[in-house]
Amino acid sequence: MLRIWKWYQSCLSLHPVKTQIISSGFLWGIGDVAAQYITHSTAKKRLQYHKDDDNEFKVNWKRVAVTSMFGFGFVGPVGHFWYEELDKFIKMRLLLRPKSARFVAAKVAMDGLIFGPFDLFVFFTYMGFSAGKSTAQVKEDVKRDFLPALILEGGVWPIIQCLFVMD
Numbered sequence: 001m002l003r004i005w006k007w008y009q010s011c012l013s014l015h016p017v018k019t020q021i022i023s024s025g026f027l028w029g030i031g032d033v034a035a036q037y038i039t040h041s042t043a044k045k046r047l048q049y050h051k052d053d054d055n056e057f058k059v060n061w062k063r064v065a066v067t068s069m070f071g072f073g074f075v076g077p078v079g080h081f082w083y084e085e086l087d088k089f090i091k092m093r094l095l096l097r098p099k100s101a102r103f104v105a106a107k108v109a110m111d112g113l114i115f116g117p118f119d120l121f122v123f124f125t126y127m128g129f130s131a132g133k134s135t136a137q138v139k140e141d142v143k144r145d146f147l148p149a150l151i152l153e154g155g156v157w158p159i160i161q162c163l164f165v166m167d
Contacts, residue, residue, distance in 0.1 A: 028071030
């Protein structure tokens, strides 16, 4: 596992944008498969399937491809430049030392308050249009889902980000 991590770090230093794009698309795809499984398992328990019902988990590969494309086309490249510029801003303007507690807190807070909502809005819009929904339907979905997702994201991602920013 350590060899894979070192190889990834080497790729990141040699080809940062390309590596971010590929790894982001891959991770978004894996995340979507996990989300589909969790949704299926939750529905299965809630609905109490009968033995003769078709309750076997099946991956929606089209959705995985669409979600992966969001990682490849948006999160990878945009996220790379966002974090690069955010690091520069915190170092040069806020004059905070990288990896210090204040640097990490500033980075996580700015990411959650600025990029997080933007990323979530783009994601819901992209997924809606990719599913063939109309502008009105996408707008309704964003109105319904945006705030709960932002709250959930705000409770989960800062913890994960602190682990990776501190490393």
